[in-house]
Amino acid sequence: MDERAALAVLEDELGPVGDDAAVVSDLVVTTDMLHETTDFPPGTTRYTAGWRAVGASLSDVAAMGGRATAAVAAYAAPEFDESELLAFVRGASDVCDLVGAEYVGGDLDGHEEFTVATTAFGTTDAPVRRSGAEPGDLICVTGTLGRSAAALELFERADSSERQSGSAQTDTSDREADLERANELFRFEPRVDAGRTLAPHATAMMDSSDGLARSLYQLAEASECGFAVDSSAIPIDDAVFDTAETDEAALERAITFGEDFELVVTIPEAALESAEAATTVALTPIGTVVDDGITMDGEPLPDRGYTHG
Known part of the structure; x- marks a missing residue:
């Protein structure tokens, strides 16, 4: 099971x-x-x-x-x-x-x-649940996505280097640099302050531990709604572009890998300016809440994301 x-x-x-x-x-x-x-x-x-x-x-x-x-x-x-x-x-x-x-x-x-x-x-005396999103709201994310995917790539590269080489000093230095950077990327900042400051403006909220795409499906189920997402608006962490071979691969990792622990939040359009002013973390609108269906750039967005083993 x-x-x-x-x-x-x-x-x-x-x-x-x-x-x-x-x-x-x-x-x-x-x-x-x-x-x-x-x-x-x-x-x-x-x-x-x-x-x-x-x-x-x-x-x-x-x-x-x-x-x-x-x-x-x-x-x-x-x-x-x-x-x-x-x-x-x-x-x-x-x-x-x-x-x-x-x-x-x-x-x-x-x-x-x-x-x-x-x-x-x-x-909290006013919890924000997953079930309050309404058609017309904006769907937004905090920070950037893909840090953990980039970290995993660096961990894997360092592990592969250790198993395959082990001779040149430059290999050791590169491996240590990869591990240091991977650990840094893995140490995310829980968005506690952002969650508290966004709460008065939010209609629904969750974190992105299972990935953006799966988070949208979970929010849609709880709120009985859909989402229309613009891929060009998704804030992809710079580290993803350093490890992904193509921009398409970077986008795929950012929306499906998960474990970034950013907030995925729905906010009425009229409240966006106030919400942005209330938090010091970058808040990026990436799409709109609609009646049903989950799409990205007009095409169905598959329900894919992190699955806990």
Whole structure:
């Protein structure tokens, strides 16, 4: 059973499963699980792993328009290396500090594979859900898309170089540069501040962890609407063009790879100027909410994106 089939089973048992986080009274709570083989490519430092794992949960708080308050992480590994464990905690603490939250600890356990389970908490008295988009709204994204796809390409290139060469000093330098850049790209900024400042203007919001295309399908299902997207408006990260062979390949990675943790938000056209003024993060309109169907440049946009293994 894959992830989407498992979600269908949960919906049959629990009712609709949709928003990025749960809201109980004013408390926002969310949890994520990441594994070495599916989420941390070879060369990912433990500092980056701590940042990214906790950041993924903080991003869910952001998508609800919440103020992040705290996070915990359960760390499991075949053995505990002191330097790796401390690096992980520093990464987790630093990403919390970045968004004004507190890293308050967690749990340790032995496991055959490096695995992290994180939980983040926040507060909001007016959560933004996926279900409020209306025809005529603009569909917008924060920041740029494709950072994680570019990072994966660099991780893979460094891993391939290590396995195939191992002789020239220049190869070692290039490999180290690729790994340093890959880890940098992997350490995204959870858009907590942007989520809070966009919330009063937004009709629907989620993060792009599953990719832009799949996010649009998830928003469309929740809001019972469609989207018409302009590919030329999609903000593609410069790093994608450095690793993709063609502009078409760069666009494909930006809209389908996922794991960028930017916000995908619908905003009434009349509120766009106010929304842009309210946030310091770039906010780019990429299309319009329509009655039904999901298209890009007038052609159907396939439902493709990141699938958690």
